[in-house]
Amino acid sequence: MPEGGRRKSALLEEQNQQLKKAKERHALNAALAERGGGLLLRGWRRELDPDGSMDVPYKELDWHLRRLGLELSAKTIVDKDAEEISLEELSPADGHLVNRIRNWIKDAFGSPANMWTVIDVNQAGNLDREGWVAACMSSGFEGTAEELSYLFDFIDIDESGQVNKEEVLFLERDSQERDKAIFEEKMKSRGQMQRLWASVYWSELHKKQSPLSRLAPRPWLATSFESLPPLVIVKRQHRLREVRNRQQEAKTLFLQSLSQKYGSCARAWRRGIDTDGKFCIDKLILRNFCRRHELDTDVHIQSLWSSLDSDKDGKVCLQDVSPLGAVALASFRAWCRQKCGSCRAVWYLEDLVNARSRPQKDGMVQMHSDKKMLICNFTESLKVLGCKCKGDQAEMLSALDFFNAGFISEADLCWLDAWEPPLFLTAQPSEEEWASFKSALLERYGSPLNAWRQLDLDGQNEVSWMEFVAGCRRMRFKGDTGAAWRYIDNDASGYISMEEFSRDHYKVLMSFKQWASGLYGSVASAFKNFDKEGDGTLTLSILRRSCQKGKWDGDPQTLFDCVGASNCKDPSKKLITIDDVSFLDVWPDREERPDEGKEQEDTLTRTTEKEERIVLQSKSAATLDVFSRLYTPRYRKKIAKNIDASPTAYPVEKAAQIQRTYHCCSLPPQRRPKTAQSMLPIMERIHQISAFYREREANS
Known part of the structure; x- marks a missing residue:
């Protein structure tokens, strides 16, 4: 065959292939339009491209053709040496329209997620056709309303008449970013559904309905519901x-x-x-x-x-x-060292020696001894010497009175010499030092909460003395650390909380925590319920609207300013994240305390004699007169009790026991006949056996 004939035959064969390809593509477009309810774009996304990549691989196209029942071949539809077919190749007009809106979203908003945040003005979570067209036109899309309406059908593949954020995300051009955004949105939707189920189950569970009621939660469903992440957090x-x-x-x-x-x-x-x-x-x-x-x-x-x-x-x-007792002992030890070098040396001061040289008397107890000293004489001598101790001084004297018998000896003071108390127990409280430390902390970290969390690194709402010292070192605080600590830790508990650091902010935070925990189970769960967009942030308007909807009686503005970033200059751009509030779940619940003043007096009056020591220990030493408290009839009766004595022991017998213990010479001891009760246990047993045999011989 001549060369010209061969060339003509090749051209005819190529034209035939192009016609066949056009016919098969037309047949495929018709089938897709039929499956899409008359729209090619909807059929493309439903049948060939559900993930929105805008292309179909060669191997997958054959499978799709067989599934659609089309007697077509992928070899004919796809160009030679091509591994996939795109929407623009199958339908150039539709592909061009989709590329236009994708490029517009990329240039104007950066991503479809950002675009949805802008066009969903009412934050309803979905848009109808009119809302979609109006929002895109107002945002600067260069096209007609008919094109936007056609794209709405392309996005609304389920023909619900509305589009949401998840359906718009496939317009992302980058395949990796598109897959990641769609996956995150699905997980957010799943989390919202789980929180909805947990909220319904939680509310039904706390209605306290009868188990026989048809509305009561069923026991066989409890395992499935209680394994939901929100309820796991609550548990x-x-x-x-x-x-x-x-x-x-x-x-x-x-x-x-x-x-x-x-x-x-x-x-x-x-x-x-x-x-x-x-x-x-x-x-x-x-x-x-x-x-x-x-x-x-x-x-x-x-x-x-x-x-x-x-x-x-x-x-x-x-x-x-014994926090307040330790404060009193440390204060007394510091006074002794300042006075004469040690606690033991105080025992040999002239005033105390003269007090021991005279006959000592306290009620029924009277003694002549230079090795022991009655508590009343010891306290009177300290008052003369000008000793003023902080803390619970009754606890201090009880610690020195080892046998609980009303006496103090030199060994008791030597015991106190062996103690090396922490710095904060001996420091003098200083409001100026605390104000200096707090102002430096606020200047560096902004809000009181941010400053507090720099001290409370473990988030337990408790800062111990060691943590406080470490925080001062990090800040390079050059003031008196012990004086600042003793001012804020006035009850000598060994730790401070946010309530002592900033009471007003603490009340707001704990009020929000209690409200959120009661309504949603936890603060973190409440935040996720507020965050309808699922982007992990909240604005002031969303927080205020959510709190008002849940009937929280606190101030959302104060809460937002407390937990939000303090370095944001523009209030409209200020946001809070879940990390800003979720730490409240770890904080202990607030304890209700009685008011000061008359309420405390009523509490003291109502307490029994057994509880009086515990109540008095918890009060500040500034409100108690230790010497009048030590020598009231009730306390002197308590001092007379020994831990090994019977609660029904008589005062005379107790006085006699004290005389024998400390070799005092006062009232003559009352002699009692020796009985089994006054002997050793083995002697008591022998006495019982002898009595048994004597009785047996008498009967025989």
């Missing part, structure tokens, strides 16, 4: 709350037992807990003490240790068991 918060309550209960029972058995917590520390005089114990010593006194049956040891070891250093000290 975790409840466990934390139970742990704190258990710790508080264990500490209260422990201190009550100490006061009941030893008369005071300070004496219990010296006589029962720290018998070696090391002024610190570990967990094993505490456990052994509780077992010896049979406290392990009522007190949870692990919870007790956690409550006493507030700074988590692995040891418990005197100030953890």
